[in-house]
Amino acid sequence: MADSVRDRVIAIIAEQAVLDVSDVTEDSSLESLGIDSLGLVESIFAIEEAFDISVPFNANEPAKSDFDISTVASIIAAVEALVAAQKS
Amino acid sequence: MRRVVITGAGTVNALAHDVKGTFEAFREGRCGIGPLDIRDRDRLSIQIGGQVHGWDPETHFNRQQLVLFDKFTQFTLIAARQAIAQSGLNFDGHLGYEAGVVLGTAAGGVNTWDENYRSVYEEGKNRVHPFVVPKLMNNAAASHLSMEFNLKGPSFTVATACASSNHAMGLAFQMVRSGASRAMLTGGSESMLCFGGIKAWEGLRVMSKDACRPFSLNRNGMVQGEGAAIFVFEDYAHAKKRGAEILAEVIGFAMTSDAADIVMPSKQGAARAIAGALRDAQVNPEKVCYINAHGTGTAANDKTECAAVADVFGQHADRLMISSTKSMHGHLIGGTGAVELLACIMALKDGVIAPTIGYEEPDPECALNVVPNVAREAKVKVALSNAFAFGGLNAVLVLKRA
Missing domain, CATH: 3.40.47.10 (Thiolase/Chalcone synthase)
Structure with missing residues (x-):
């Protein structure tokens, strides 16, 4: 568990996009990485499993969700917040 | 058509x-x-x-x-x-x-x-x-x-x-x-x-x-x-x-429902499906040389199926061959008719009848030529494939040599 949340989220997204970790930058959107809607729900599942958190995300209304998926950075921030909330 | x-x-x-x-x-x-x-x-x-x-x-x-x-x-x-x-x-x-x-x-x-x-x-x-x-x-x-x-x-x-x-x-x-x-x-x-x-x-x-x-x-x-x-x-x-190789021709199909019991087969339902498929194919029952049976190996199916075949084919039932390849590949449930159609294609195309293996003792209630244990060579012009499902749903296909 030495890896930071950032590194682990990027590793999950890179695996989903079949890319090298170095190709996944924080300002990338999932779409620009070639991750489609199925890839998105699979990534969220992998994040939930990896951090043992529950991600509030409904694929029907992604914009209304508290979990901001617009960029890799926003996903990292959202996961960090959920991990922190879970610890408190 | x-x-x-x-x-x-x-x-x-x-x-x-x-x-x-x-x-x-x-x-x-x-x-x-x-x-x-x-x-x-x-x-x-x-x-x-x-x-x-x-x-x-x-x-x-x-x-x-x-x-x-x-x-x-x-x-x-x-x-x-x-x-x-x-x-x-x-x-x-x-x-x-x-x-x-x-x-x-x-x-x-x-x-x-x-x-x-x-x-x-x-x-x-x-x-x-x-x-x-x-x-x-x-x-x-x-x-x-x-x-x-x-x-x-x-x-x-x-x-x-x-x-x-x-x-x-x-x-x-x-x-x-x-x-x-x-x-x-x-x-x-x-x-x-x-x-x-x-x-x-x-x-x-x-x-x-x-x-x-x-x-x-x-x-x-x-x-x-x-x-x-x-x-x-x-x-x-x-x-x-386009000059494709033809493995066999499909010439008839019929389906019937027993409307009787959720698991027990019905001779009438099976016989109506067989007879219906032959009518659809416009072939005389005497032309059928081989039937790939549903032949599950249960007490109920096998005797009911043999009785249905005897009803439809009359005396010709004693001349045709009927085998169940489930003895070899098992019962693939929803996939079974597809694998069994291969035995019909082999009979029509190669003239080899797949046997019913594991056959040990004749049953007077299944007194047909079930091709026991050893494959047989035969010229087959028309073959049938039977499937009789739980729920009383029956479906029979008729194939002809290409």
Whole structure:
């Protein structure tokens, strides 16, 4: 568990996009990485499993969700917040 | 009315992972049934099955495909690739709009249900992988087949228990014959050999613990199998024009419902399906040389089926040959009619009748030529394939030599 949340989220997204970790930058959107809607729900599942958190995300209304998926950075921030909330 | 021919065949089953190997096993009367290699086998009272061994999905599919492909879909796609390669058809152009896929499966992604129930009930997990639904749905195999080969016409899956494949192939036949489709991918697939899948069947107490011995007096039940067989049904004129090899012609189909009992078969329902298929094919019963029986190895099916055949064929019933290849590959439930159609194609094309193996004692209630234990050579012009499902749903196909 030495890896930071950032590194682990990027590793999950890179695996989903079949890319090298170095190709996944924080300002990338999932779409620009070639991750489609199925890839998105699979990534969220992998994040939930990896951090043992529950991600509030409904694929029907992604914009209304508290979990901001617009960029890799926003996903990292959202996961960090959920991990922190879970610890408190 | 167009003529309908089979121009491609593929299979994965307990005997082999292709048609050639399956034909060899049929000729040799080889048994593909053996001890099951599955999780929690020791908690099962039925520990044998016609399992597909040496199955290595990673050699055929990438990781992203495998998260979406239950085993019944994997079997389907591999069998379909073989069938399409043999047919030589390419659906990328206009033909894709005139071709579809009708498949049979009784239960779809049973392994996926089983694994995920384990995860939430046994292991107490509170979430499952997001693709559980698209992976287990009964039409998953048909849909993936349509996507892999660009089949954009009528595509769906039918579930009529042990008759699923025959219903599917019968509908595909009707679509090509009517001109609704130029070509159809059809057949069926099943993969229930997991703890839950076998436990469910154990409950009915119709399963044998040692062997499937259809028509034999000492038969003691059915044995489950798994796998798939897929065929290319094509408009005869289309196949002829492009010089395709024709494996056999499909000439008739009928389906009936017993409307009587949820598990017990009916002689009348089966006989009406056989007679109806012969009428549809416009052939005299005397022309039929071979019947691939439903022949499950249960007390009820085999005697009822023999009585139905005797009713329809009269004295000719004693002259024709009837065998059950379930003795070799097991009962593939919704996929069974498809694998068994291969035995009909072998009879018509190669003149070899697959035997009923495991046959030990004649049963006066099954007093037909059941081709016991050893394959027979015979010139066959017309062959039938029977399927009689739980729920009293019967489907019979008639094939003719090309």
